[in-house]
Amino acid sequence: AQKITQTQPGMFVQEKEAVTLDCTYDTSDPSYGLFWYKQPSSGEMIFLIYQGSYDQQNATEGRYSLNFQKARKSANLVISASQLGDSAMYFCAMREDNFGNEKLTFGTGTRLTIIP
């Protein structure tokens, strides 16, 4: 069964510093996708970045990058130059890319707090 593990329940980071949020996954499927979402207190789940299992390069989206280490089954999110608005819950999720499967399995999340 697929599983996502986020071992950092909470993190405090100084503004403008870089942040790394950890995520490890487990799946027996060779084709899968990894997602990171940001969830502010309002509840909206905001898409940040996506990495496919066959992608050769690490995904990047503005200040977000995904450090994908396939052999170690890790997909850490890196936020460069953190901002106060980055304070939120962050979820790592995985989808096994079988035809017709849109189901995401989520980790328990990391609450990130940016300190001025």
Place this chain on the structure above:
Amino acid sequence: KAGVTQTPRYLIKTRGQQVTLSCSPISGHRSVSWYQQTPGQGLQFLFEYFSETQRNKGNFPGRFSGRQFSNSRSEMNVSTLELGDSALYLCASSQGQTGNTIYFGEGSWLTVV
């Protein structure tokens, strides 16, 4: 381009009542999925619809049901509400093909009293 729209955003219901939540996906997206988020259980997959057909179902009782219309809009229904159904219900939208990005709406906060 409009995002995923969920209504209502907040609602309070009494035990035993039923509730219907609505989700309009991003234009052109044919897949709609529903998730329940609670502090104790985290984010759990309810079901997914693609072109009006349920393709995938999570491990929830039959009180939870859904449907999708020809315009891809989806509704989920919870009958005979229990206190434990209090949660944030999130709708997700995608094109429904392998490798697509999945986008979420703002969620519907349900409180059962």
